[in-house]
Amino acid sequence: MSNIMPAPFARQLYYHMARIRQFENRVVTLVDDNEIAGVCHEYTGQEAVAVGICGALAASDIVTSTHRGHGHTLAKGGDVGRMFAELLARTTGYNQGRGGSMHIADVGLGIFGANGIVGAGTPIACGAAHKFKAARENRVAVSFFGDGAINQGVVHEAMNLAAIWQLPVIFVCENNQYAISTPLKEVTVLAPHVRAQSYGMPSVAVDGMDVEAVYHAAIAATERARSGEGPTFIECLTYRYFGHYTGERHMKMNYRSQDELESWKLKDPIKNWATRMLESGFCTQEDIEAVDVEVAAEIERGVEFARNSPHPNPADALDCMYAVSYPNTPAWGVES
Template sequence: MNIARDTALELYRVMGTIRRFEQRAEQLFGENKIWGTIHNYSGQEAVAAGVSAHLRDDDWITSTHRGHGHCIAKRADLGKMFAELLGRETGYCRGRGGSMHIADTSKGNLGANGIVGGGIPIAVGAALTAKQTKTDRVAVSYFGDGGANQGTFHEGLNLAAIWALPVVFVLENNQYAETNPVRDAFAVEDIATRAAGYGMPGVTVNGQDVRETYRAGGEAVARARRGDGPTLLVMDTYRYGGHYYGDPQVYRSKEEIEEWRAKRDPLAIARDWILTEKLASPADFDRIDTEVDAAVERGVKFAEASPPASPITLPEDVYAT
């Protein structure tokens, strides 16, 4: 599949934005400016960028506790994201939810979710809405290998298959459910074989190469949009950081991390591909990197200049008015 220059550079920009956002979020965390915890998406950028590139603003996603990348790839506002992390009134949830609860229904982002596997039935429900209202909207559910062993996965995939719903299940296999390696959590070699148990296609994808995630995501989204039902995409990927900020990571080796960073970095792979195919020059990357840095800094500035969430308004937004 040939990917045009504009698309290639946009994929690179989205991945770069995610990477830079996460770096700044960790810095802010280190400066004690972030409440609660954060889960870093670095290393997995090609997954969200490649799949969500096929989504319109009226398509839906559900996300996870490791959700910053999904939000950014669904075109979230960086300022409102940082504001949410910093507990500011201008954040997506008025600073009440923090990192794990960023939702933006104006962009079809039904929300990050602190419950592992919790987004899956929500995406299936959204897809049911699309079918019942006879629209061609599509839902994408991002979740991890740990989420795939929750009952919600089973119930969600079964219903989606029976009713041929327009939903794409993106299983981000980052090799660890917190500390538990996939080999201790699955008795099958190829997780994509799970799809056959529901009667839907299951595809294993190199989640570090954005060409692959873009291609597989495009096919699955198109299949859903034309009414042919759900797909399970198993994206092999890796998180560079710990499960959470401060995770001592006694369950994996430094060599393993270095190997993925050195040989399978999604940004490096994308640069190589784009340069090799002469879709852009090094100067183009420099320009994009500068723009990304500036956009992220604007977001941080916006958040830091915003007022903190007021305890007096805490009970607001609990019930519908």
């Protein structure tokens, strides 16, 4: 552990990773109990990426997320109760229960939304970054996407634009080795960070299971962006401990070997960070256990908040579906 990292900040990183892990564990039980309709895409195992990146951001910076986006939202400051409420389709959720897992957003917190379309957050981040640059705002946009997005045309178009216009944007590729069940090595010859170099931007690969390594890469990228030096590409080598989505637990799919899974579990970002904090004298085992208890209580309060929140009124089903404030256009259903 770097001796320049303050102990309180190191403990904060642990708290945020533990919070994401416990949130996702609770989501699985709620899906299995049919309290959450459909399925969710778990972030378990990848916590160091979201926490390391967002730990380097200011409150005014923004992120665009993915279908596997719970971790990004929580790391950027998302409220556990409102997250659960959205997943349980309650009116107190971030999108009033209309968006569900893949569309959680809070513009006020700089969370410009998760996205079920692979790679679709990259041009949104570029748009925000373009606005920041034009308005001379000292702000940064981050776009998270998976290795499965690296062959999407829109991702390459976004990187090209960011490089040409020197936008303050950071592209974060969470390479968890598989696009659903397809290994990246079967569909791409060069590593994602190597491909990004062709656009003329600084590009690095880091250990995505090490929150400190991710954090330092993000600090360097944000400093570059704020100084007007343009975009950076960060490839975070990571791993999801469960399937592509919650339903896969019951499908007996075998595209990953048990040996592979166990080898990655030895790199668990939360357990290893706790060990490093203990070895550095930053905390005691009792401190770590106290954080785990605190997070567990927060998760349960969030679930109860969601359960006690009202269901949407069917009469309001069409609200928020159509724009009603376009210039020179009458409101929906109103004759001119």
